[in-house]
Amino acid sequence: MHSVIVSHLTKIYGKEKKVAVDDVSFSVDKGEIFGLIGADGAGKTTIFRVLTTLLLPDGGSASVGGLDVVKDFEQIRQTIGYMPGKFSLYQDLTVEENLSFFATLFGTTVAENYELIKDIYVQIAPFKNRRAGKLSGGMKQKLALCCALIHKPNVLFLDEPTTGVDPVSRKEFWEMLKRLKEQDITILLSTTYMDEANLCDRIALIQEGKILSIDTPANIIKSYPDVLFAVKATNMHQLLQQLLRYPERLSSYAFGEFAHFSFKGTPDTDGLVTYLEQHGLKEVMVKTADITIEDSFIKLLG
Template structure:
């Protein structure tokens, strides 16, 4: 049985189309990433799958249970961590956790092993009110509460947005551990680099799916030649590369510019072009694309259609 089956889901808010006919499947036990910027439809999809929102059209099921008819069954086996902190701010850390355990008919001690690694980090503050925790600690408490009834499937809506690079790395280590216990994880993120930490991803943009596959397969489907180009003046380099006749796209990526071309380049040709434009410290290297390169390429194709 699939962890999630999604058929032709549509959802609009007045004139704004949030989801325009989305279909995909999530396998049991995988970390499945919904990758896309704000407005891609990630939150709407998660809210539909967690039975909190009705789709306008289409069906979805979680472990065979329909999100509308069998919503009670889904709520028993799903853990959900919304994008906005929504625990009780006026209850303490400990009270929040006990409360969530009791509404699911379990106790903290029964499933403590599942949250131990995460909860230990906030346990010294267990008497503190949840509203007075730092961002990182709130996130750990929310995850603990979402896990305390030992869910089969965990929904995480942008758990790492606005979180610094170090805490993001730690959070993903936690997710990998949960995957090993057998929990299916559906996680959304606007950070493209996190796609490579998922088993499979759906790339989403403005309510549409750009692609659904493993990160490796998505990268394998990239259909241009890609080069990392360097020179002293990054901004001028971007502008000049865009005027090069073989360029499909030129975008900054960290300290280099990623140049996509239709066909293989002779490096000397590009070197000469840039020298004539007055660039210094030029370096050109053929590279493998990352998920972000693929995402931008798919976005461009979608716009061309």
């Protein structure tokens, strides 16, 4: 069953008619973790704001839990949880006060749904009398997640939940999301981190308001059309320069400590090594690379 359905959604901003979301369609199944992956300004937040009934679409339609985002916005607000990209709880209220305030707004209590947030809340419970503004980044995210969950929503919208959070907290955060998934909560999240894409059930790659590809991370990697090589040498800058000039080059870009490279025709690694060594590069090493989501994304951006 589809929990979120978006069809031909379009959103245009301002007088200069900037198209933020351009004819986007996708659907999310119940209990699925669906990721919107894209650079800053790709239109991820706009999609979230339309789905959370904060913004009216200019074209197309969307529904959450079978309810239309324009007509049934009041009912949708009862059944969704939204965690905006920017921390937006009351900084001058304590952890506990924030949580019970949002619980009461939805006509419930913290005790009633404590089971759902228990795993997360125990980590911030020692600071429950501290004001939200005085928490660390990771703690703030956990509190925000608790507040978004406290009314037991059917669909959870997380806009860049891990941006600016340390690696350990990020890992914990994802473990929590996995546990929420087991409770049959649909999770729609956005991220700019490519490594997090692999943790989603399905992902949509977005660029300039358009969806480039929607599939499971594994399928997206599998459908990568070329053979990709990782090249390494002592001087990275010079290596990239020389790769650019190589006649058989299809694409090349820096990727961590390696440069990723693909050939126009049949791969000829020996030829490449010889070429690079002739151009003064030392300790040249070429091997087949493990394709990642990032490679697919770069390929799609073409």
